[in-house]
C-alpha cells in the first residue's frame with residue numbers, strides 16, 4: 037500500500053499493555069499525575085483520524101544538525117559526533133511520508149539548556165540541544181548531533197537517566213501523536229532507570245534502544261545509530277462508507 | 283501454523299519530561315535564534331480566516347490540586363464549517379486560512395495555557411450524526427507516561443451537546459461537565475484535572 041491516496045480509516049486500537057501505564061509509582065511524579073479512572077474507549081472519528089501536515093518550509097536548513105545549529109560561526113558542539121537515522125513507519129510497516137520529527141537532548145556532559153535545569157555539569161556554549169526534520173516520502177529521517185551524557189535526577193536518592201534523546205512525532209492523524217525516547221545500545225543505565233522501567237514488557241523496551249550501525253558510520257567522522265519509530269497503523273476502509281439496513 | 287500477520291508494534295511511549303520545551307518551544311524557554319518562532323504559537327487565525335474568534339484558556343491540575351507548570355498542550359480542530367485541514371479530510375476542503383493545530387506550553391509561573399482560535403463547526407460522527415462543536419486536546423508533561431487525549435465542548439452549545447454521540451458514550455453522566463469549556467464572552471475556560479473528584483474524562487481513541 038502506498039501513500040499516494042489520502043487514507044481516511046481509523047487507527048488500530050492502541051495496545052495499552054505495551055505502553056507504560058499512567059500510574060507507575062517507581063517514577064514518583066506519575067503518582068499525582070496519572071488519571072485514576074478508566075479511559076473512555078472509542079473508535080476514531082474525523083477528529084482523530086485527521087491531523088496537521090507540516091510543509092518542508094517549516095524547517096530551516098540546519099534544523100537537523102545539532103552540532104552546528106546553535107554554534108557560533110565556525111565552531112561546533114563538543115562531544116562524540118553521531119548520526120541518528122531511521123524510518124518513521126506505521127504498524128503496517130508503511131513509511132509515514134512527511135512525518136514531522138522533533139528531538140531534544142542533554143549535552144555531552146548530561147546538561148540541558150533549560151531555565152529550570154540545575155545539574156552542575158557545564159553548559160556547552162555551542163550546543164542548543166534540539167532539532168527537527170521532516171521524513172521523506174519513504175518515512176526516512178536523519179540528523180547529526182553529539183551523544184548526550186547520562187544525568188542524575190531527583191526521584192530515588194541515586195537515580196540516573198541513561199543517555200537518551202527525546203522524540204516527538206506527528207503522523208498523518210492526530211491520534212498517532214507520540215512522544216518517546218531513544219536509548220543507546222550497551223548502556224547499563226537503561227535497565228535500572230525508573231522511567232524506562234515504567235514500560236512493563238522487556239521486548240517493548242528493546243524497541244527504544246538504537247543499535248550502533250557500523251554500515252552507516254562515516255569513517256574518520258561519526259558513528260551512526262539506527263532508530264526506527266513506529267506509529268499506529270491505519271485500518272483499511274473497505275466497508276466503512278456503506279450504509280447499513282433499509 | 284498459520285500465516286504470520288507481520289504487523290509491527292507501536293513504539294512505546296515515554297514521558298515528555300521536564301524539558302519538553304527545549305524541543306517543542308525553544309523560544310518560550312529563552313533559546314532564540316535557532317527557530318524563528320515556536321511551532322504552533324500565536325493566534326491560529328489570520329485576517330482572512332472565517333469564523334468567530336475565541337480564546338481558550340485553562341490550566342492542568344494534579345491530584346493534590348496543584349497546577350502543573352511544565353505541561354504542554356496541543357489542540358486540533360475543524361474550521362468554522364466543520365472541515366479539517368488534513369489530507370484525510372475526504373468530505374471537502376477546509377478554510378485555507380485555518381491550519382487547525384496549535385501548541386502551547388503552560389506558563390512557568392501561572393500554569394495557564396492560551397489558544398487564540400476560532401469556534402469550530404460541527405463534524406459528523408462515524409454514522410453521519412453530527413457531533414457538537416469540539417476541540418481535540420493532547421496533553422503531555424513530566425510524570426505523564428503517555429499523552430492524554432481529551433476533548434473540549436462548548437457551554438453555549440447545550441442542545442448540540444445533548445445530542446453528541448461521543449458525550450452520549452459516557453456512562454457516568456456526572457463526569458460529562460468535565461468536558462465542557464465554560465464560555466463567557468469570547469473566552470472559553472477549560473481546566474483539566476488529572477485526578478480527583480473532577481477528574482477530566484480522557485479517551486482511548
Ligand SMILES: [Fe+2]
Pocket residue numbers: 142197200202299
Ligand atoms: Fe531527558
